Amino acid sequence: MIFLPSSRRHLLSVVATLALILIWRSSSNVPTSISSFVLHQPKGPPVGIHVPLTDLKHQILPVANTSANHLSPPSQYFYGWGKNAHSKSSNGTFQEALWSQPILNPHLEVLWQCPLQANRFTNHIRLPNIMQNISQVPLRPTKLETRVFWNPTIIALPYWSENQYLVVSRIVTDGNHQENVICEANICYTGSSDDRRSGEKPCTDEDLQYLGPSGGLRCAAPPERLSVPPTPAEQCEGKFGTYVDIPGFHDPRIFYSGKGEPLMMVNTQSRYACFGLWLIDLRSLNQRLSSLLSSSPKRLSLGPLKSYPTLTELTRNPPSTRSPIEKNWMLFYPESGETFMHYDISSPTYPLRGRTFAKVIGDGLTTTNLTDPLELPCIPDIPAHEPDEVKRGGTWHQATNALRLVLCARSDKNCKRTPHNTVFFAIIHRKHPNFLHLPLRYERYFIVWGASPPYSMYGISQHPILMANETASGWHMDENWDDDPANAALVAEHKFRHGANSTDPHGGKTYWAYFTYTVSIAWAWGQEVEVADMNVGYLDDEVILAIGIDDKAQGMARVKARDLLQCMRACPGRERFGGTEDPA
Secondary structure, eight states: OOOOOGGGTTHHHHHHHHHHHHHHHHHSOOOSOOOOOOSSOOOOOOOSOSSOGGGOTTOOSOBOOOOSOOOOOOGGGTOOOOTTTTSBOTTSOBOGGGOSSGGGOGGGGGGGOOOSOOOTTTOOEEOSOOOEEEEOOOSSOSSOOOOOEEEEEEEEOOTTSSSSEEEEEEEOOOSSSOOEEEEEEEEEEOSOGGGOOTTOEEOOHHHHHHHOTTOEEEESSOOEEOOOOOOOOSOOOGGGGGGGGOOSOEEEEEEEOTTOOEEEEEEEEOSSSSEEEEEEEGGGTOHHHHHHHTOOSSSOOOOOOOSOSSBEEOOOSSGGGOOSBOOOOEEEOOTTSOOEEEEEEOOTTOTTTSEEEEEEEETTEEOSOOOOTTBOOOSOOOOSSOSSSSOOOOEEEEOSOOEEEESSOTTOTTOOOOGGGEEEEEEEEEEEEOTTSSEEEEEEEEEEEESSTTOOEEEEESSOEEOTTOOOTTSOHHHHTTTOHHHHHHHHHHHHHHOTTOOSSOSSOOOOOSOEEEEEEEEOTTOOOOGGGTTEEETTSEEEEEEEETTTEEEEEEEEHHHHTOSEEEOOOBEETTEEOOOO
């Protein structure tokens, strides 16, 4: 008689069962695949892929694999705002964070104030802050720099950094490839020490040689080439056919996430269309930055965890809403730790899109549009009468990344960050074409929206914003500088010397640039905050604007948030039952 221990008594029966299952499996007609139950239609066979992934021999980093067939989560996971969003609290007062009309929200009062008058000809508000140059020529250069840099994007480095800023710029090429460089940089000041910000040094003669008499931002060391993996194009057809063969990425934007991750969004060939937007953590490309963010003198930390360690493509859901060329999306990060993607801020003239944003659910995938369906349009139609003589109208475009702002002063001891007094803001452009449909000018407007659900639009600048030494194409020099007392003095002196009827030359200031456009915004260097708060600022904090000039030069300006967001027009708010709600 064979004896088996108690733990092995069932061994023979288990083996026999497995043998029967294998025999049945091998004799059955089992389908090779089962269709997924997804919201999107299954993706068809690849069309027009010119560079298969297997042929990317020079890839330095893996590309995150996102899918066109993803299932959106239930709507209750998008964001939460209850049925009582417009009810009164127990003490009879209306809930502050949910005003149906922004103009009624007391926390937004600072946005509607207009301390400066608009130019009577151009309709611009001219700020006293100047635009300064950016130079990639490092300290004590060893060779002549002949490259031309443009399209800068800037973030501040932590307060414990040896240098103040990180700058990424494009290089003007022959058009057959794209090239971008990165460097750490510092701002020097000119004039008296009264103009000096904390940590700044006076400009040396060498600084002034490369930056000009107003000083500016200069690389501390030679810029390094940024290299990211090449990506294949899914469909570059028709007029976009040649785009697939242009290597390299373009239009980079760098910014901090809500957790303090230094991210770079780039435009390059897409796996869903022709050109799309991809995201990567800059620490994956720059080891020095990784070391810097993990060396806080006040907090032991390895730095923020990487959400995008490899190049990850961002998507729009559903696929039917995607365009052949995607650009100018922006991410925003509420206090909750979630991530949202803002796709469009269109005029009501385009009813198929309008304002659209979605929640990022991971790996570049998103929900469908989460814009409040009762939100009334805030971006105005282009008026029939234009202030300039050309009267060609224009179109609205998102321009920069978004920043989170607390609507009180950091210097105010009573200022406390709450959901009620916190907003997001960004720059949008109103783009005007010339006779050849090329850019005549980009007008700089600011938009503000809520930092808590349903993330409603609050306001938009009434007037486009110019810096003190900036001009706008479409008007005569005299009209451009009509709001500048210094220019009036120059013209008066010229007429005194050359006769009252002298108009050519007019004797005043001239055009500064043909057109300018803002690439990115960031909180300026100097606040003693940890990396996790690099995306948050206050009304008295300075914002640094990275500005492209004529597609062949670069500049920057620093302005307090309060001055940038002045004289805004309140959005109409929510509509309910055919009319605009009033909480009163």
